[in-house]
Amino acid sequence: MAFLLELEQVTKSFGALKATDGLSLSVAEGEALAVIGPNGAGKSTMFNLVTGDTRPDEGRIRFAGEDISAMAPHARSRLGIGRTYQIPHPFAKMTVFENLLVGAIFGAGQTERESYDTCAEVLDLVGLLARANAPAGSLTLLQRKRLELARALALRPRLLLLDEIAGGLTEHECNELVETIRTIHTRGTTIVWVEHIVHALVSIASRLIVINFGRKLAEGDPREVMADPRVREVYLGISA
Amino acid sequence: MAGARVERGTRASQLWAVGITIGLAALVAMPFWGDPGDMRLVAEMAYYLALAQLWNLLAGYAGLVSVGQQIYVGLGGYTLFYLTDRFGIHPFLAIALAGPVCALFSIPVALAVFRLRGAYFAIGTWVFAEIFLLVVSIIPALGGGSGLSLTPSIVRSISSNRAGREMAIFWMTLAVLVVVFALVYWLLRSRHGLALTAIRDSEPASASLGVDTFRTKLLIYVVTAFGTGFVGALIFLQKLRISPEAGFSLNDWTVVVIFMVVIGGIGTLEGPILGMLVYIALRELLADFGTIYLILLGAIAVAVMLKAPGGLWGWVVHRYDVHLFPVRRRLRFEKPD
Missing domain, CATH: 3.40.50.300 (P-loop containing nucleotide triphosphate hydrolases)
Structure with missing residues (x-):
């Protein structure tokens, strides 16, 4: 193996x-x-x-x-290692969307144009699309956790x-997040x-x-x- | 998701671009309608704004709070004086070389001070500036403690009469401001701007997303040194004299600049403009009050920092959400059903 x-x-x-x-x-x-x-x-x-x-x-x-x-x-992240931090480290002054762009452009090595679609897709997957243009510093804890996940996904990780x-x-929030992670895993990460x-x-x-x-x-x-x-x-x- | 689009401009920014173009055209024509005293003031405003925008790039975007930028103002000035005097190089060429010379010197400085973080970094840059001041003042070829002057023949090589010289320097200062502003704006709108803002907000997280934090910061430090040296050469072309105390002045080239950026709004492109205008206005208004003027400046700085930590422009954005130089990327999408 x-x-x-x-x-x-x-x-x-x-x-x-x-x-x-x-x-x-x-x-x-x-x-x-x-x-x-x-x-x-x-x-x-x-x-x-x-x-x-x-x-x-x-x-x-x-x-x-x-x-x-x-x-x-x-x-290492450019090789495809994505991570989330236990205490979220959002780029507080940037928008949620821009937070993801960092991973797509620098981590996955995409051009700006390619990165827009990647990031919109990931935002949709983690349920943050509606907050795309909000400053990351304004997010709730659950949203911050989702942003951590989304940002790591934007670099197209082989290993997460x-x-x-x-x-x-909360229990309910946790279950939702588990479902998102299940989807990510089934897609091959x-x-x-x-x-x-x-x-x-x-x-x-x-x-x-x-x-x-x-x-x-x-x-x-x-x-x-x-x-x-x-x-x-x-x-x-x-x-x- | 296909069809994601990004918007960058705003209605205000388009109107503003028109306004700036008109304003700039009026300033370029100033030698034909303004008096020399006003032109000198405008030139001073222009180089201060260029310095402020460069410091803002360094501290407000890259998070590198340097208190040692006077290194490059002085070095730029000395490059001009030394090259014209020793090698008979034309002043315009010497000014063009001031940027590269400062960029070269900034690399070893960066490698040393980048080992320091936060407040230690700030102190480290200051220490370096003092070292430059002391070293320059013991070099006889640079005039030692008393400095250098531009000889009349060099001054005449710019233009044979005083009015022509003032006009040339005025236009060059405006040109440098436009170039510096455009460079900073372009950098911030580019992918480097994303990386910079990310590093400022969280260095470990940006590295975990593929940002080479060291190289990005080094790039910004060197670019800033380049621009600052360029501006420094121009400043001392106007003054016609340089000494170690004047060239490497902490007060004139860094403290005043920090005041402008912080009062105006650090980490915004609009803030330094506002801060520069406030500083110049206060200075002109309070010029007759002697030292009270400094006390007032200090009091205003404290009041703004307490009441509006984002500076004056930060307060405007908070209130009205206007962006005259938009660097943001706003996602527009149509969700497929």
């Missing part, structure tokens, strides 16, 4: 804390992988290592077979990294999704990884993993 993303023995320390500790994982093309773990387990660090926001101390990161461990963040995108939403809301993950992901103290604690079919006593203790014990 061809892997789109591979982490090989990746270690990243902040002072004495090992945020990831010899972490290895592989994501197949077209897969939807869910990642859970208690706060501080190293999930966001793992994303930052993949996007290039932080560099690993040891180990290798490969994307579509290419070693990207030392590549700058903008170069979702960092707690459903966090802070590979997804790695970090989330605390397990039922949202399980409805889309075919595989679940549990991270604790920067290491992989368990891996496999989501339902089986969630039934694992170690996982119940570490994860549910803390979140409940």
